[in-house]
Amino acid sequence: FFAADFDVLYDCPIFIGNQEVLSFEVQGIDHVVAIEEPGSFDRDKLVSVLKRMVEAAVSIIGDIPYRHYTFIMMGEGRGGLEHQNSMAVFSSVPNLDDPNDYKGWLSFIAHEFFHLYNVKTIRPIALGPFDYDKENYTNMLWFSEGGTVYYEYLILNRAGFMSRDEVLEKIQNIIRSYENVPGRLYQSATEASFDAWIQPFFGGADATISYYDKGAALGMLLDLKIRHETKPQKSLDDVMRILYQKYYKEKKRGFTDEEFRDVCESVARL
Known part of the structure; x- marks a missing residue:
């Protein structure tokens, strides 16, 4: 592993465990889903749902700014943090057979994914590179x-x-x-x-x-x-x-x- 600078290093979460790992490709780029508590769900459907979401998101900008992407899912909870080539979210996989259940979850995942554009690459000037010695204020x-x-x-x-x-x-x-x-x-x-x-x-x-x-x-x-x-x-x-x-x-x-x-x-x- 090599990080070009401290900002890149600090933006790369590390989560060690016995996760179940699924994968898919979009435009030839690997996307990995690492799930801490997988439970029972349709693996193929989850991959299909996430792939369609990613394809719709990247089509807005027309360019993919990463060489690989990882969805880190850390069990029950609600909340997450975006990174330039990953997201770390507290979330289990919902019931994919119930649209009312998984649409809310998928909007949450789409939100964190689109942050790789709107925050990580398309960003107010105060939001990176950061000054880690003080607060970084922005109006945006x-x-x-x-x-x-x-x-x-x-x-x-x-x-x-x-x-x-x-x-x-x-x-x-x-x-x-x-x-x-x-x-x-x-x-x-x-x-x-x-x-x-x-x-x-x-x-x-x-x-x-x-x-x-x-x-x-x-x-x-x-x-x-x-x-x-x-x-x-x-x-x-x-x-x-x-x-x-x-x-x-x-x-x-x-x-x-x-x-x-x-x-x-x-x-x-x-």
Whole structure:
């Protein structure tokens, strides 16, 4: 094993155990699923479901930034962390014969997977390389996290796991959740992003909001605005591809708040 720098080394989780290992390929690239507590489920169906999800996600950007990818599944729980060529999640495999059971799980997995783009490669400039001696503040978590919530549902729709109406219902619930917290009258999406070090990031207090919820709604509105202005020749996908190509591939850095806005306005022809 070789890491080019400390950031890469710190981004590579190590989980030693007797996991069951499954595998599949997308565009000739190996994807491994390492499951701590596998239980009873259809192995072929799990591989098929994950492969379709990955194919739908990578088609948005049109480029795969890793040479291999690993899904590390560490048993019961809820939550996970994205890495540039892996995810580490606390999750068992759901009942794959029950769409109501596995769709929620798959949206969670799609969220963590899409973070390899929206956070790890398409990222605000504060989110890497990190200064490990202090907090790294950014105004853009509403897009990095909330935008990824929006895309997790688009990915499942494009992979054939969610209908258009199901996606709209998910977004409707997110908007309802945001509108029912008093913090929406006091805290903006950028303030919630910046305060993530000192405030609950899912909101809940009287004067705070969830940048996941508001960010997902703003991501949808941004997508709709771009489609409306370009009739609809462009979409938020084009913004993502430009950010990926210009800042990750060419400039090899994150983007500033102003650069993000400039790309959005350029794509929307405003």
